[in-house]
Amino acid sequence: MARIVMKFGGTSVGDVERIKNVAQRVRREVEAGHEIAVVVSAMSGTTNQLVKWCSDVSRLYDAREYDVVVASGEQVTVGLLAMALQDIGINARSWLGWQIPFGTDGIHGKARIGKIETAELEKRFAQGQVAVVAGFQGIGPDDRITTLGRGGSDTSAVALAAALKADRCDIYTDVDGVYTTNPRIVSRARKIERITYEEMLELASQGAKVLEPRSVAMAMQHGVRVQVLSTFVDKPGTLVVDEDEIVEQQVVTGIAYSPDEAKITLVGVPDRPGVAGAIFGSLSDSAVNVDMIVQNVSQDGKTTDLTFTVGQADLDRATHVLDRLKAELSFGEVVADPNVCKISVVGVGMRSQPGVAKTMFQTLAEKGINIQVISTSEIKVSVLIGADYTELAVRALHTAYGLDADAEA
Numbered sequence: 246m247a248r249i250v251m252k253f254g255g256t257s258v259g260d261v262e263r264i265k266n267v268a269q270r271v272r273r274e275v276e277a278g279h280e281i282a283v284v285v286s287a288m289s290g291t292t293n294q295l296v297k298w299c300s301d302v303s304r305l306y307d308a309r310e311y312d313v314v315v316a317s318g319e320q321v322t323v324g325l326l327a328m329a330l331q332d333i334g335i336n337a338r339s340w341l342g343w344q345i346p347f348g349t350d351g352i353h354g355k356a357r358i359g360k361i362e363t364a365e366l367e368k369r370f371a372q373g374q375v376a377v378v379a380g381f382q383g384i385g386p387d388d389r390i391t392t393l394g395r396g397g398s399d400t401s402a403v404a405l406a407a408a409l410k411a412d413r414c415d416i417y418t419d420v421d422g423v424y425t426t427n428p429r430i431v432s433r434a435r436k437i438e439r440i441t442y443e444e445m446l447e448l449a450s451q452g453a454k455v456l457e458p459r460s461v462a463m464a465m466q467h468g469v470r471v472q473v474l475s476t477f478v479d480k481p482g483t484l485v486v487d488e489d490e491i492v493e494q495q496v497v498t499g500i501a502y503s504p505d506e507a508k509i510t511l512v513g514v515p516d517r518p519g520v521a522g523a524i525f526g527s528l529s530d531s532a533v534n535v536d537m538i539v540q541n542v543s544q545d546g547k548t549t550d551l552t553f554t555v556g557q558a559d560l561d562r563a564t565h566v567l568d569r570l571k572a573e574l575s576f577g578e579v580v581a582d583p584n585v586c587k588i589s590v591v592g593v594g595m596r597s598q599p600g601v602a603k604t605m606f607q608t609l610a611e612k613g614i615n616i617q618v619i620s621t622s623e624i625k626v627s628v629l630i631g632a633d634y635t636e637l638a639v640r641a642l643h644t645a646y647g648l649d650a651d652a653e654a
Contacts, residue, residue: 247412248280248370252380252402255289256419257476258322267476268329270417275335275375282366282376282409284402285326287318308353312382312392316342319379319398327377337375340366342390347383347401349391356383356391358400361408378405396457403460407467414464414471415482416456421475422483423448423455425648426500430636433649437498438481441488444498444591445471447625451589452503461485488593496594496601497646502639503587504632506536507560508617511551511567513577520574521551524567531566533559537587537620537629548576552618554629557583585617586635589627590642602626608645614638 251271258264267285274281286292295315299306323339330337345366349356366376380398385391393400399416406414421436423445428434440448442465449458455473464471464485474482488494514520521540528535538553555563560583567579595601605626609616614637618629630638643649 246278246280248282248409249274250282250284250402250406250409250411250414251417252284252398252414253286253417253476254398254419255286255291257417258285258326259289261325263476264322264325265329267326267417268333268335270476271330271375272333272335280370282378282405282411283326284378284380284398284405285319285322286380286398287322291318291321309389312353312390316379316382316390316392319381323377323379330375330377335375336373337377338369339377339379341379342382342401343384343388345378347404349383349385349393351385351387351389351391353385353389353391355394356385358383358393358404361404363405363408366409393459396460399457399460400463403463403467403469403471406469407463411469414469416460416471416473417476418455418473419475419477420455420473421478421480422473423453423485423499425498426639426643427453427502430639431643431649433651434643435648435650437483439484439486439491440498441491441494441593442485443488443624444593445485447589447591447622448499448501451501451587451591451625451627452505453499453501456485494594495592496598497590497592497648498594499591500639500642500646500648501589501591502635503589504635505557506554506585506587506629507557507563507581507583508552508554508585508629509560509563509567509582510580511576511578512580513548514551515575516547516549520576523574524551524570525553527566527570528555528563531562533563533566537618537627539618554585554587554618584632585629586632586638587627587629588635588638588642589625590646591625593624595624595626604645605642608641609638612637612641 253267299311327337327339348360380401383391403414423437424434426434446461449456449461471485472482536554541550614634616628620627
């Protein structure tokens with residue numbers, strides 16, 4: 246007997262028939278003798294509608310009331326799934342975030358989980374009951390409902406698995422595992438049987454949409470074995486595990502791309518201590534996350550150009566902050582370019598294998614693709630290119646690193 250947390254996303258519970266299909270999957274695990282907690286998202290499209298209603302009511306809405314509204318989608322889903330399970334003879338009960346509770350900090354809309362109380366769930370497991378738990382939501386220090394941000398149900402599931410000391414956390418989606426890249430772009434992309442936490446975290450952070458980055462970081466921190474599976478087909482998925490569990494490591498495991506990037510260049514920035522700190526400190530204070538950063542060598546010893554990337558959603562806010570800083574810090578114009586894409590090659594084998602970056606740069610050069618910004622880490626090389634070249638770059642790199650399905654020996 247194992248203890249398993251099963252998580253189903255919005256497409257998996259998109260309508261009543263799909264909820265009934267999920268109930269059958271849960272029943273299969275229950276009949277195998279396992280203790281089961283199910284974490285579910287709102288039905289597909291529901292959260293977007295709830296967010297729109299909040300914006301329609303007020304552009305400057307109260308974040309605490311926003312959380313009350315957008316958390317309601319999961320309340321519907323857990324109730325319906327509990328009913329569906331009961332209808333097929335499975336003892337089940339629904340639980341909202343505040344009922345367990347999922348204790349979070351007080352940052353509404355982007356709360357972080359602190360502690361999860363599991364005593365009641367443990368008691369229900371002993372009675373043979375399935376717990377159907379609302380993802381994405383918790384309760385803050387002031388006893389107000391909080392939400393975890395986009396993709397928060399993945400984080401809820403992994404956090405619950407860690408708190409329950411579950412044997413595994415199964416994430417059910419509309420794909421049957423983690424692929425070497427997006428198979429919609431590269432038809433010969435391969436499904437990965439096992440991937441390390443570090444690789445999955447890099448891929449998720451660099452644009453792969455299969456798992457939410459915070460959930461992967463939490464799984465790595467607590468050693469939660471995660472499996473990515475399809476809700477709609479019965480196929481083996483991808484296991485996200487510790488590096489020690491992977492016998493043979495690829496040099497490059499996968500290629501991710503993020504089209505939601507924007508490039509900002511500050512022209513004529515004074516080349517003196519403290520200026521960069523003032524610029525990026527102001528952006529941080531305005532909740533703008535900065536990614537790739539390049540500072541040109543000063544030609545005259547007085548000024549330089551500073552280039553960095555932000556998310557497209559943050560571009561207007563970032564340029565507003567920078568326009569206010571121009572006079573104070575005495576730099577020139579702010580040049581924004583939203584038509585860019587970040588491409589990343591990822592693999593733990595890169596630690597011990599030279600030449601990965603060289604292959605990337607040569608491949609892009611052969612295709613006539615100009616590199617605008619470069620960023621590296623121990624297991625990742627990222628470049629910024631023009632958005633129009635995204636698919637060409639991904640396909641060329643996938644072939645260059647021997648990741649195509651028919652390239653396997």
